[in-house]
Amino acid sequence: MHEVDMTRALLLAMERWKEGHTPQQPQVGRVHLEVGAFTCVEPEQLRHTWGVAIRTTWLEGADLAIEPVALVGRCLGCQATYSPDAARGYRSPCCDHPMEEIVRGRELRIRSVDYHLPELPLAPEPLGLTPHRAAAAASASIPTFSTP
Amino acid sequence: MHMPLEDNLGLNLLAANQHQASHNREHFDAWNLLCLNVMSSPGAGKTSLLERTLAQLSSTYAMAVLEGDMTTQLDAERLEAVGIPVVPITTGRSCHLDAAMVSGGLRMLRQRLDPASLDLLWVENVGNLVCPAEFEVGEHRKVALLSVTEGEDKPLKYPVMFREADCVLITKTDLLPYLPVAVERIEEHIRQVNPRCQVLRVSASNGEGLECWHQWLGDQVALQRSLASPAARLLAIP
Numbered sequence: 427m428h429e430v431d432m433t434r435a436l437l438l439a440m441e442r443w444k445e446g447h448t449p450q451q452p453q454v455g456r457v458h459l460e461v462g463a464f465t466c467v468e469p470e471q472l473r474h475t476w477g478v479a480i481r482t483t484w485l486e487g488a489d490l491a492i493e494p495v496a497l498v499g500r501c502l503g504c505q506a507t508y509s510p511d512a513a514r515g516y517r518s519p520c521c522d523h524p525m526e527e528i529v530r531g532r533e534l535r536i537r538s539v540d541y542h543l544p545e546l547p548l549a550p551e552p553l554g555l556t557p558h559r560a561a562a563a564a565s566a567s568i569p570t571f572s573t574p
Numbered sequence: 575m576h577m578p579l580e581d582n583l584g585l586n587l588l589a590a591n592q593h594q595a596s597h598n599r600e601h602f603d604a605w606n607l608l609c610l611n612v613m614s615s616p617g618a619g620k621t622s623l624l625e626r627t628l629a630q631l632s633s634t635y636a637m638a639v640l641e642g643d644m645t646t647q648l649d650a651e652r653l654e655a656v657g658i659p660v661v662p663i664t665t666g667r668s669c670h671l672d673a674a675m676v677s678g679g680l681r682m683l684r685q686r687l688d689p690a691s692l693d694l695l696w697v698e699n700v701g702n703l704v705c706p707a708e709f710e711v712g713e714h715r716k717v718a719l720l721s722v723t724e725g726e727d728k729p730l731k732y733p734v735m736f737r738e739a740d741c742v743l744i745t746k747t748d749l750l751p752y753l754p755v756a757v758e759r760i761e762e763h764i765r766q767v768n769p770r771c772q773v774l775r776v777s778a779s780n781g782e783g784l785e786c787w788h789q790w791l792g793d794q795v796a797l798q799r800s801l802a803s804p805a806a807r808l809l810a811i812p
Binding site for chain 2: 428430431432435436438439442443452455459464465466467512515516517524525526528534535536537538539540541542543
């Protein structure tokens with residue numbers, strides 16, 4: 427059931443992202459999500475609820491690409507990283523130390539969004555756009571990029 | 575032309591909830607109270623423990639409870655009977671409380687009392703070992719309960735909950751003589767996923783371990799007050 431709540435959180439985040447493009451209506455092709463192994467989210471379930479939740483919404487047809495992130499711990503005995511395993515009680519294989527530090531595996535992160543922006547509707551312009559104004563309109567449709 | 579674009583967001587999926595949780599915590603700090611989020615599977619004994627603890631500590635601390643339940647208000651009625659203000663939060667189909675629901679509960683609580691008069695605010699979460707672990711509500715400490723009847727392996731099966739907890743209470747220890755369960759194994763499994771948390775054995779039925787649990791609570795209240803005091807704030811400024 428928690429995948430439903432996670433989907434709700436994802437839709438809310440997408441809604442906010444869309445608002446950043448107002449008045450443009452971005453058409454989303456794919457959302458890339460990182461899901462850590464040490465979270466309460468089952469990727470297949472999440473993909474399923476996503477598919478159901480986006481029907482008849484502005485996101486209809488958008489694909490959810492889930493990138494699993496394996497659990498990585500750091501052994502505080504020798505500082506080596508290792509793959510904690512429930513069968514070993516998450517202890518480090520090197521020093522048999524309990525899992526103190528988690529380096530990766532707690533991610534629930536929208537990494538990126540692939541999308542299109544529809545062409546800007548041209549304002550009634552009896553003389554048409556000059557090449558200079560057309561270039562300005564095109565650059566205005568490109569969102570700002572940020573580094574992860 | 576439709577130009578393919580990509581926005582690199584690096585955005586936490588739960589950012590909106592965390593934002594609201596931080597907002598709730600700012601209120602708790604301004605009111606100088608300690609907020610505890612109590613979580614466990616259904617039937618581990620959250621309400622029974624709270625009944626006992628609220629009754630024993632009501633003369634020491636001013637307290638209130640935000641009581642999360644999916645459908646009924648039965649637990650809220652049980653706790654209200656102890657004489658502590660309780661605000662029920664019915665979550666409907668949602669299997670956990672989130673920060674917005676707790677914010678709504680706080681608004682209702684403020685209609686009944688001034689939260690600045692409280693020492694301790696309890697949030698009793700919906701019975702569930704999975705989702706509540708991921709949704710902060712603004713609490714200062716997370717308390718997870720695990721009853722001895724649930725078996726020794728639960729900390730390994732539901733590691734996120736026990737990893738996140740500041741204190742794990744092993745409940746219903748009065749039943750240990752009747753069960754093929756080694757409580758030491760439960761403790762060992764908890765420490766494997768969370769070596770730093772406080773682990774206590776308690777029974778709300780015969781009172782075993784409640785003294786240690788109430789001592790831990792008192793320490794947390796004192797710690798929170800010392801952090802929230804104006805003198806501590808001044809000292810924290812580099």
